């Protein structure tokens with residue numbers, strides 16, 4: 001079996017930006033969403049499908065439980081509610097999001113919504129990564145209304161998402177590795193504009209964020225990375241932003257150069 005190279009290959013249509021979702025609202029109970037829906041209720045998860053083939057919904061339930069355990073191991077308990085609508089349009093309406101072409105899943109404040117079109121194009125590993133990534137957003141509250149920088153929100157979701165994937169760093173971060181090998185290092189951590197849909201270096205922005213979190217976990221410990229969420233590098237790591245950025249750039253050079 002060939003190993004998919006790079007974030008684009010692993011995740012095909014890319015990840016949903018949490019920005020579209022994460023709106024808290026009076027969402028109906030999963031069971032009440034669709035009169036003709038199918039509900040799979042595990043001890044720790046609820047998966048609801050709307051006219052989704054039974055084998056595909058069963059497969060999603062297995063992945064929901066796997067993702068739950070991965071998030072719990074690093075962050076803490078979370079109870080996945082995952083909705084698998086019949087169409088992308090139905091998913092967008094559920095999330096209150098606009099056009100989501102190419103995305104595979106979205107997170108709202110309390111649930112993960114599958115986008116059937118993008119999800120169908122994902123690799124097996126990519127499906128687990130995406131569901132774990134989005135479930136991490138649900139567990140952490142993503143950017144918490146902008147109080148958590150996007151590199152940390154997206155990087156941490158990928159850190160949890162890829163933690164058990166078994167993929168090599170250069171495989172996941174193939175796009176960024178090509179730049180680093182060519183002698184180009186990013187000058188700063190990615191910001192909101194770098195994560196905008198259609199951004200030219202969108203894959204690299206995710207890879208930069210992921211590797212910033214991987215750097216912190218590797219050098220300072222995974223618990224420190226978790227503590228950083230909702231705090232800042234000065235308080236938790238005792239570093240200036242400039243020193244942290246310099247350490248991260250060295251790490252990129254070592255891991256990808």
Ligand SMILES: [Zn+2]
Nearest residue numbers: 016018154157
């Ligand atoms: Zn995300």
